[in-house]
Amino acid sequence: MKTKVRMVGKVAVVELSGKITIGEGDVVLRDEVNKLLESDQKAILLNLNGVTYMDSAGIGELVACYKRAAEAGAKLKLLNPSGRVSDLLSLTKLQQVFDIYNEEKDALVSF
Amino acid sequence: MRKKSPAREIRVQIDSRYEFIDLIQRMAEDLCRVAGLARSAALNLGLAVREAVANAIKHGNRLDHSKRVIVIFKVASDRIVVAVRDQGKGFDPQRVKNPVAPENVYQNHGRGIFFMNAFVDDVTFTRLRSGGTEVRMEKRSRERRPGGASPARASMRQGGKAQ
DSSP: OEEEEEEETTEEEEEEEEEEOTTTHHHHHHHHHHHHHHTTOOEEEEEEEEEEEEOHHHHHHHHHHHHHHHHTTOEEEEEOOOHHHHHHHHHTTGGGTSOEESSHHHHHHHO | OOOOOOOEEEEEEEESOGGGHHHHHHHHHHHHHHTTOOHHHHHHHHHHHHHHHHHIIIIISTTOTTSEEEEEEEEOSSEEEEEEEOOSOOOOGGGSOOTTSTTTTTOSSOOHHHHHHHHSSEEEEEEOTTSOEEEEEEEEOOSOOTTSOOOOOOOOOEEEEEO
């Protein structure tokens, strides 16, 4: 899994691409979000459009990132989960937990 | 009357390393094609098998690389059965919390067995005499075969039985 961060105003948009699975993408995601929180970033938008696959470890890491952000007084939101990822978020009732957006501009103004 | 061809069996043994999970998942998905299952069914079984192998490595064998995970695929003309065995100390599946209950939805872990139950027709857990756990997953073809019985309904059954 690869990540690329770009700043849009006060929001750190994290472009994720590849798989978020056990022992692989989950660690990369954790490290990237930790780095942003350590630098006192308060608004994080994870763009999941390029995420091709996710397992329960990936879903768990998303939840862990969400909680760590909240503990640090930051907000973490999701953008554009692909079909299969969206299905998993729905199945695990996490669509009710995360703020999820289809359009980046809508996500950006929500922070 | 149409005669069923016997199931074919493939056994694979891996070290307890995450890097082998992709390989086993791909095998499961490819074998679904042999069993005549639809692409969506193959993806569903692939994820369930992935979760079972990950659990066997992490929770069963506790990442001990010297311990093995054995995966047995049985491929028939209308179904595929996958058994995943670890060399751990066993666990009680009844004690696994429901990850979609409001009090658990914020947990970082505990969705693997939920995915297994969601994505295959039958899941059973058996404590092995040797001490490990076997997870058995069955995925059936949804297509009605000429002259055959109607396809079985998907179930979310989860049971454990001690040997």
